[in-house]
Amino acid sequence: KQEVTQIPAALSVPEGENLVLNCSFTDSAIYNLQWFRQDPGKGLTSLLLIQSSQREQTSGRLNASLDKSSGRSTLYIAASQPGDSATYLCAVRELPSGGSEKLVFGKGTKLTVNP
Amino acid sequence: DAGITQSPRHKVTETGTPVTLRCHQTENHRYMYWYRQDPGHGLRLIHYSYGVKDTDKGEVSDGYSVSRSKTEDFLLTLESATSSQTSVYFCAITGTNSGGYTFGSGTRLTVV
16 A cells, blocks of 8 residues: 655744755555645645656756655755745655556645744 | 636535535546545545546545536535544546646535
């Protein structure tokens, strides 16, 4: 059974700091990995999608990497801002097994960026 | 998110009553999903659909049923609501095996 773990569970940093959020998964048979952002009381906003054949994706101050063989992904946030404060979720899309196919989520990292 | 809407946004219902949540998409995507989000458990898959009238169970499907009679609509029904089904429910869509997921804004359901 696929398990996705995110470390740390919570992180508090001063504004301007570069930071790394970690995600690990137990089964490398995946289509892709997706990073989401969730603000309190809101839905999930997709940040980056990395296909299983890719190593990294970038969008603005965000960079996500994927090492499928070791079951790891990192989300790098450069020059953090208070507006980056949110919960960040990592999810892997499993390859179908016995007819099932789904996105498996980690429990998230709650990020607070202090002014 | 543009292209996917959930209704209602909030609902309070009594134990034992049936409840139906609706997910509507305008993207013509094949795959649709219902998740619930709870503190300490994260997001868990309830049911999903890979086409009209094609649905399957997720990891927490007990007490829930779904229907998809049209590509654009995916309904989640709580047959007899219980307090343990108090949660935030999210619908998601994706078009292909390699595509990313897009989530709706969620429905906050309280069962009293």
